Amino acid sequence: MSEQVLIQFRADRQLKQEVSEIYESLGMDLPTAFRMFMSMSKMVGGIPFSVTIPKAQDEARASAVFDRMRTQAQRTPEMTLDEINAEIVSARAEKNR
16 A cells, blocks of 8 residues: 555635535545545546536626627617628728738
8 A cells, every 4th residue: 555645725614514414425534535536636637527617607707798799889880781881892802902
């Protein structure tokens, strides 16, 4: 067996209690769960689960972006279809130079 080392870190008391209860219901203690986490990290070569931004934050960001775009669009002067087409023709001509 390889040499054992002590790993210590601080955590929120309530979070530790809640997580400990979860692992106890699965028949293991917190140190065993952490050893499993480290073993899986080694096996996959990184964090052994998907790390993503919670959906609520995604929705808030998307809403903020949408609001900015709507405000920006409201400040843009209205154009006729002929003006829009003329701008497209001009941009294409400039691109082909």
